[in-house]
Amino acid sequence: MHKCLKCGKKFEKIMEEMLGGCPECGGNLFLYVREGEERIKAADLVDRIKIEEKVPLECEKIESLRILSPGVYVLNLDALLERKEIVMGIKEDGSYAIHLPSLFGRKNAAKRR
């Protein structure tokens, strides 16, 4: 059931007239109410909303190098300075690549010394 949040009128189904607003009052906000839940107040519904925990920042920073298009690069200096490996994000197909020489670079540098 759809309930107009302005005038409280209930509609069993979405009617074509509702697409332009409530036929009674013109309000354009409707609440979908399941059967048997007519008496539930909006305040109770708010409590049902679960706010998922923010995704850890680490996930946002994972790419150390993003290739936006050929010749356009975005570098995450923080990740490059902190991590041993270089993770590249390639925009076109959403794929990622790990730069293998960067993983072995330290070992080789140590051997050279």
Next chain:
Amino acid sequence: MKSRKRKGILARLFRVFAFRKKTAKIGLYGPPNAGKTTLANRIIHTFVDENEDMGVSTEVPHETRRAVRRGGILIDLRSKSVQNPGSHSNPDSKSKRERAKLKLDVVDTPGLATKIDFHEFMAYGLEEEEAKRRAKEATEGVIEAIKWLDDMDGVVLLMDSTEDPYTQTNIVLIGNMEARGTPVIIAANKMDLSDAAPQRIINAFPQHPVIPISALKGENMEKLYEEMARRFG
């Protein structure tokens, strides 16, 4: 982070006591067009050979796209006059100058940036293909410069005094070097320009020595060399 810092400090202490005569490896770091190659050339001209260049310095950003190392530079302020002909010598600096002697390897690095777009090269008249190739090389250059940081005993971080110092590049770089325990000197370059404001850099990073210089004109270089001898020697 903490253990790395401790490791960095211990490693430096070990070097100070075990290899007192070790050559200090100093990296010239900073954003593109800050004057890293100009400073590298100035150091070589003053202490090694007037006709030797470490790199080509132009107004096009990312001109240096590979790290260049020049070893065995003896910075000896007793034997060389590093004063610009127009500048005045500070009588108080005589005693400091007597102590200022430092053997070092200088590494001129590609400019660090958070975004490299081939269009910025095209603005300098480069063809698209060439601009894209440069952008790729410049990106590889940034990664190479960062990899070199592991080997550095000290860093001279160059900033353009005419620009806002609160950039992501400067802040990330300084924060990382503090975490590593690498000694840093900030050279506030281009002080000869009328819109230079080195005080902004001094205010932004009060925890590090900031020396206003003009690598191009050779102004205030003696002060920078003294600070290098003090911090990296």
